[in-house]
Amino acid sequence: MISMPRLLTACALAALVAATTAPATAQNYDERPAKMAPRDVGYDYVRKVVEIPMRDGVKLHTVIIVPKGAKDAGILMTRTPYDADGQTKVDSGTYAGILEHGDGAGDVIAAAGYIRVIQDVRGMHASEGIYMMNPARAGTAQNPTKTDDSTDTYDTIDWLVKHVPESNGRVGISGISYDGFLPLMALINPHPALKVSVPMNPMVDGWRGDDWFHNGAFREGMMPYILGQEATKDAGTPWITDTADDYDYYLKGGSAGAIGKAQGLEQLGFWRKITQHPAYDSFWSSQAMDTVLAGQPLKVPTLIVGGLWDQEDIYGAPAVYRALEPKDTANDMVYLSMGPWYHGQEVRDGSALGAVKWDADTAKWWRWHVLAPFLAHYLKSDQPAMDVAPVTMFQSGRNEWQKLDKWPTAPAAGTPLYLKPGGALGFQTTGGAATTADYISDPAAPVSYRVRPTLPTYASGSTWKQWLVDDQRAVSGRPDVLTFTTDALTTPTTVAGVPEVNLTASTSGTDSDWVVKLIDVYPDVNPGDKAMAGYQLSVAMDIFRGRYREDLAVAKPIAANVPLKYKFALPTTNHVFLPGHKIMVQVQSSWFPLYDRNPQTFVPNIFFAQPKDYVRATQKVTVSGADESFISLPLVR
Structure with missing residues (x-):
């Protein structure tokens, strides 16, 4: 007779043998729950996720964050291609804490107690539907569908005011960059509940001077963004190179088209559109938001926000203001x-930009003295009075805020600042016979747009955000960069508006780029900030592709060795050149690798230029005589 303990042991051994010899079966036990319920005990907000249906049945993923106890609260919405869930990660039990992930001035929003809404645009991240980069209006050649960001915004607002009982039915929309383009689209046939729009650093015209081109020169530094943004729904495709310095990578890669092919960009619809439309044809001009909004009734109060050194979308904000302001008869x-x-620095620390210090946190001041009262006036039910001027402009040099009725403050007729022989610069014309300042532009050794090594734009350690204030001494001594400088100033010189380049120049090639920079040269001895001694601070600078000299929409060869006039605007500035400082102008013909190289031989499409097309060219800038080159400055007398 077998004892009970021995019997149990035998059974256990048999079971063990069976377990090790029997065929494996799928596990049906998991320690994780099918869906983890959020732990929100003690949180001072409620985070809701809804899929809001649009008029065509597509559902857009929307996160709604409601402060606990909210009642009769305004709604502030941001629509984004940059992941609504990621911008509202639940890693804080406070309303102010959860808002820290986004770019929406969380300090101001939390203090006011607005209901925060973040929505994935159609086709991105958790939203349904197809995706088009910056889709134009529905029913156009650029967007043959029946929906766009205007209709999606309308449908979203309509749902929110009907389904968010804590709201007062007043909705605002704000955002930065691409998210700043979307508040502009909301102004087309706006929903009646839309009470305010705040486009910050908006993408407005991708050809004239925002993300993709500047005056026809392609910003190949944005190619990694295009790949990452459009290749997959989760925007997760990396731009991979085997070169530490972007200057070397783009130089050995050849044309932008060749580099794009190597990275697989030809699979992307937006890349194909860019390469098929290198000129300012109707594809670009018809969807430029300043032009679109100029033809719309003015129905929604709008606060347009820009950065004077915006390294990505410096054109958009002033362009939209110029388009809308004439309609605002009551100001x-x-x-x-x-x-x-x-x-986007307006929602971060604004005490400095690179080496340049502003004597205060300019962004914090603006958020609390401009943005906060502006939003409160339009989103709160009692609409508290606000003391916000029609124009709030920071004046660099003096480093102070100005409250103005209009912009610009300078007279419409600018004051010429002449480029002179011997590298001189002054407000009096030289006269006499025509003479030139010459240099050789070599596509094999282009002028870098910043000190090398040039890190990839979004790489760890990249200082991309500050490149517009980089010290221009890095290139001012190059033989292919012309430098013109005034004597030290004895009185303040205030520039407030848009400087305009009037360049007379010839090239031995049949195409050419022209880069012109307006620079503030600090004194060699600068006791208040020794790091700025001799610093060459760009005030405004830009590039122009010569093939569009006659017509932005039609590329034409340049007549070789013939002095021709080039006229183009630099970005908006509001700057005081102080006594003891000097004004400098630099001229060059490449700005690499941010902008693709001009081969300096005319080809139908520079995206597909071949190695043989890239040639050296002798550039001659006229610096005396009847056609002396000058910068027309918007001087405030």
């Missing part, structure tokens, strides 16, 4: 704010 619907900021 109470269109507002403009521009600070000394990089792209």
Whole structure:
């Protein structure tokens, strides 16, 4: 007779043998729950996720954050291609804490107690539907569908005011960059509940001077963004190179088209559109948001926000203001704010930009003295009075804010600042016979847009945000960069508006780029900030592709060795050149690798230029005589 303990042991051994010899079966036990319920005990907000249906049945993923106890609260919405869930991660039990992930001035929003809404645009991240980069209006050649960001915004607002009982039915929309383009689209046939729009650093015209081109020169530094943004729904495709310095990578890669092919960009619809439309044809001009909004009724109060040193979308904010302001006959619907900021710095610390210090946190001041009262006036039910000027502009040099009725403050007729022989610069014309300042532009050794090594734009350690204030001494001694400088100033010189380049120049090639920079040269001895001694601070600079000299929409060869006139605007500035400082102008013909190289031989499409097309060219800039080159400055007398 077997004892009970021995029997149990035998059974256990048999079971063990069976377990090790029997065929494996799928596990049906998991320690994780099918869906983890959020732990929100003690949180001072409620986070809701809804899929809001659009008019065509597509559902857009939307996160709604409601402060606990909210009642009769305004709604502030941001629509984004940059992951609504990621911008509202639940890693804080406080309303202010959860808002820290986004770019929406969380300090101001939390203090006011607005209901925060973040929505994935159609086709991105958790939203349904197809995706098009910056889709144009529905029913156009650029967007043959029946929906766009205007209709999606309308449908979203309509749902929110009907389904968010804590709201007062007043909705605002704000955002930065691409998210700043979307508040502009909301102004087309706006929903009646839309009470305010705040486009910050908006993408407005991708050809004239925002993300993709500047005056026809392609910003190949944005190619990694295009790949990452459009290749997959989760925007997770990396730009991979085997070269530490972007200057070397793009130089050995050849044309932008060749580099794009190597990275697989030809699979992307937006890349194909860019390469098929290198000129400012109707594809670009018809969807430029300043032009679109100029043809729309002015129905929604709008605060347009820009950065004077915006390294990505420096064109958009002033362009939209110029388009809308003439419609604002009572001067109470269109507002403009521009600070000394990089792209989106208004919602971060604004005490400095690179080496340049502003004597205060300019962004914090603006958020609490402009943005907060502006939003409160339009989103709170009692609509508290606000003391916000139609124009709030930071004046660099003096480093102070100005409250203005209009912009610009300078007279419409600019004051010529002449390029002179011997590298001189002054307000009096040289006269006499025509003479030139010459240099050789070599595509094999282009002028770098910043000190090398040039890290990839979004790489760890990249200082991309501050490149517009980099010290221009890095290139001012190059033989292919012309430098013109005034004597030390004895009185303040204030520039407030848009400087305009009037360049007379010839090239031995049949195409050419022209880069012109307006620079503030600090004194060699600068006791208040020794790091700025001799610093060459760019005030405004830009590039122009010569093939569009006659017509932005049609590329034409340049007549070789013939002095021709080039006229183009530099970005908006509001700067005081102080006594003891000097004014400098630099001229060059490449700005690499941010902008693709001009082969300096005319080809139908520079995206597909071949190695043989890239040639050296002798550039001659006229610096005396009847056609002396000059910069027309918007001087405030």
